Amino acid sequence: MLRILITIAALCFAGSAAAQDFPAVHHVTGVANHDVLNIRAEPSARADIVGSFGPHERGIEVVGLSPDRRWGLVRSGEGVGWSSMRYLTPQRTGSWQDGTQHLTCFGTEPFWSFNLFMPSNRAEFEDLGMGGFEVRSNAPHHNITRHPATMALRFNGARQGFAVIRQGVCSDGMSDRLFGLETQIYWQGAREGFSGCCTLTP
Template sequence: MLRTTLALTLALAGPAAATQEYILPTLFDVAGVATGDVLNIRAEPNAQATIIGTLAPDARRIEVVEERRGWGRVNTAEASGWVSMRYLAYRTDVWQPGALPAGFRCLGTEPFWDARPEAGDLVLRSPEDQAGDRRPVQTVLDTGIFRDPARVVVARDVTLFAQPQICSDGMSDRLFGLSATIVLHGDQPRLLSGCCTIQP
């Protein structure tokens, strides 16, 4: 009887224990804020901290890059701040197997570069090449872990690695939830580093 009870308990607890709601960074919608009110973005993760921005009561697809004691870090203008997670509902449609979210892009400095998927290509841009160098994407790899944001984008002569990690662009007070490493193959291999965002 004990063995049967234990097996039944594990069977019932197994799927729930294995299901994780989300791994950051991911996107949220503002929820539970009255029409005509706003959700405050504060300088620190507490209700007494200075307000540095606001989110509308119907704001959607807000990227949260870090969570601390019921507060989530978001970017606003050129700064990073905190909102109460009580008023955010996570989206289940963000990290799909073998795919990138619609707003996915990476950027770096020294040298300046920008990379984003467009119409089946990974497009690399620099201040000298605003049109961009288009590289056909061959595959997007994920870890197989449910809703894990880690991705590897394999394109012609380039591999982009995006890993969950707090990352600074070095040019603003914004913080990002994904670090980026790009390996450019070919006659003159190069390594670029930076950050990625999924904010639309």
């Protein structure tokens, strides 16, 4: 039931124009050196604590906001939870669509990973069947749409193909973790593509 509520809350926020700013990487601010920033099971100060961040922790990916925008959906170990946005500050300006942020995409059945080293156009794909190879994307001169927020990248080099990355609550299928970006990847000559999630944090 908690997972359903989390998903609904994140999707509610994803419907607004400001949702293009999420997911985004944040760091903890305003927490005393001897204290922690709690991660809670629901977006409420009365909800159970499921984890915590240190007072100087960085690289926290906020997937989306609660409807009142006071709480951010974050990952905690193999699960997810909510932290107060009062103590989370963006580590950089801009949007995940601007083609300047490293993206790590991955999926299961089969297991695969795709590292997009933006703002360069270098990318590395690896899966059990094809092995690993390097390609070049058209980033940062890629295509986007605003509503809904998507980004499309073309690849050439060792293989030719394209990927569409879109904002949406995504599960890795192996844990209770949620991600803020989902992707589909297609290689030329291959009838079946790959579906998975992407994160802004390595």
